Amino acid sequence: MQEKTPQDQPQGRLLEQVDTAAQSEEDSELMARAASGDRLAYDRLIRRYYRKVYATSYRLLGSAEDAEDATQEIFLKVYKAARSFDPNLRFSTWLYRISLNHCLNVLRWRRRRRWLSLNALLRPQESEADGDEYASLFRAQVPQPDDLLEREERAGAVRKAIESLPEKQRIAIILHRYEGMSYKEIAEVMGTSVASVESRLHRAKEALAEKLADLLEIDLQVDRETSGRNRENRRKD
Amino acid sequence: MKRLGVFRSGRTTEVIDEMTCSDVQRLLARDVTLEGAKEAQAHVQSCTQCQAFRDRMLALDALLAQWQCPEAPDWLPAKISARLAALETGRPTQVPRWGLVLERVLVPLVVASGLILGALLGSHLNRLLQPASVETAGIAESESSLVVDPLTGSFTEAVENVAFATAGGNR
Numbered sequence: 160m161q162e163k164t165p166q167d168q169p170q171g172r173l174l175e176q177v178d179t180a181a182q183s184e185e186d187s188e189l190m191a192r193a194a195s196g197d198r199l200a201y202d203r204l205i206r207r208y209y210r211k212v213y214a215t216s217y218r219l220l221g222s223a224e225d226a227e228d229a230t231q232e233i234f235l236k237v238y239k240a241a242r243s244f245d246p247n248l249r250f251s252t253w254l255y256r257i258s259l260n261h262c263l264n265v266l267r268w269r270r271r272r273r274w275l276s277l278n279a280l281l282r283p284q285e286s287e288a289d290g291d292e293y294a295s296l297f298r299a300q301v302p303q304p305d306d307l308l309e310r311e312e313r314a315g316a317v318r319k320a321i322e323s324l325p326e327k328q329r330i331a332i333i334l335h336r337y338e339g340m341s342y343k344e345i346a347e348v349m350g351t352s353v354a355s356v357e358s359r360l361h362r363a364k365e366a367l368a369e370k371l372a373d374l375l376e377i378d379l380q381v382d383r384e385t386s387g388r389n390r391e392n393r394r395k396d
Numbered sequence: 397m398k399r400l401g402v403f404r405s406g407r408t409t410e411v412i413d414e415m416t417c418s419d420v421q422r423l424l425a426r427d428v429t430l431e432g433a434k435e436a437q438a439h440v441q442s443c444t445q446c447q448a449f450r451d452r453m454l455a456l457d458a459l460l461a462q463w464q465c466p467e468a469p470d471w472l473p474a475k476i477s478a479r480l481a482a483l484e485t486g487r488p489t490q491v492p493r494w495g496l497v498l499e500r501v502l503v504p505l506v507v508a509s510g511l512i513l514g515a516l517l518g519s520h521l522n523r524l525l526q527p528a529s530v531e532t533a534g535i536a537e538s539e540s541s542l543v544v545d546p547l548t549g550s551f552t553e554a555v556e557n558v559a560f561a562t563a564g565g566n567r
């Protein structure tokens with residue numbers, strides 16, 4: 160991935176600037192060697208990118224197990240398609256495209272299966288069980304420290320809110336907020352314009368702010384109280 | 397952005413484009429720190445609506461950070477390499493569809509016709525090499541027809557042939 164302008168940086172997080180032009184060139188070279196059967200070259204690419212592929216798969220598919228499977232399948236697919244790699248394209252862009260396609264296919268297949276599942280038709284409450292209801296029911300029976308429970312619940316709410324976004328907005332927010340990609344990179348991966356990435360991200364954030372309004376209101380209230388107390392303390396001093 | 401007026405800062409006079417709230421909020425949604433966007437920063441300082449928007453964006457960002465991704469397991473690269481190696485070396489050669497047709501239909505057919513031909517040839521050779529008595533020749537013919545020749549008819553017919561030949565011999 161390329162260097163980012165300050166405005167391109169995802170908020171609240173410093174990015175590792177690992178994706179230099181030199182690395183991109185090296186990636187292409189490794190990929191060319193992999194295409195001619197050099198497995199060691201491909202191993203280097205795997206080690207360099209498996210964490211990113213895993214993280215994106217996790218965010219899109221929602222579970223560690225699915226992310227592990229997806230990461231393996233994606234790297235197998237990439238290797239099989241090595242000969243079709245266009246060296247004019249950045250390897251990371253190509254890899255992300257294949258990763259997204261794979262994860263979206265898994266999601267579509269999962270939706271179709273759920274839709275076809277007789278079980279889902281007959282017992283809708285139980286089919287929800289692999290989601291949050293059952294998990295929170297289970298958690299409720301296991302004593303856990305309050306803050307841990309709260310953090311898990313908040314993380315779960317964020318995940319659900321992101322999952323409920325339209326597909327393109329969801330991909331944009333995951334790649335930008337969590338994978339630290341610039342608008343330009345996201346546009347390349349998604350095969351769209353920078354302007355449309357920007358508008359998708361804007362709409363995604365608005366939608367998320369709305370979906371998570373209750374939690375945000377609590378946080379803002381806490382912030383207001385804290386800054387009020389600080390002002391009061393300063394005044395007393 | 398709408399050009400509104402001329403501002404004086406220090407000794408130089410510069411033209412500042414006054415930003416609307418929606419311009420500023422678009423920038424805030426892009427980067428809540430507004431790094432490098434001085435005009436927008438100035439706007440936020442004097443606009444409660446944009447301050448509220450900024451606070452919401454900051455809170456949203458902090459909230460999004462709470463959804464954390466587990467570490468990718470260390471064994472993944474080795475597993476992928478192992479699967480690739482298995483794919484390259486030990487992969488069972490994929491049988492195409494026409495291959496399956498060959499395997500399931502043609503091969504049994506060839507084996508069966510081979511057996512039939514072999515048996516026919518065997519019985520023929522048997523007759524040539526053992527010019528025995530009428531009785532035994534009759535039995536041999538009948539028995540061989542019973543076992544292998546699919547053209548000689550049913551099992552009972554063959555048994556009758558045996559009986560007939562034996563009877564003829566006794567006569």
Ligand SMILES: [Zn+2]
Nearest residue numbers: 417443445446
């Ligand atoms: Zn404003």
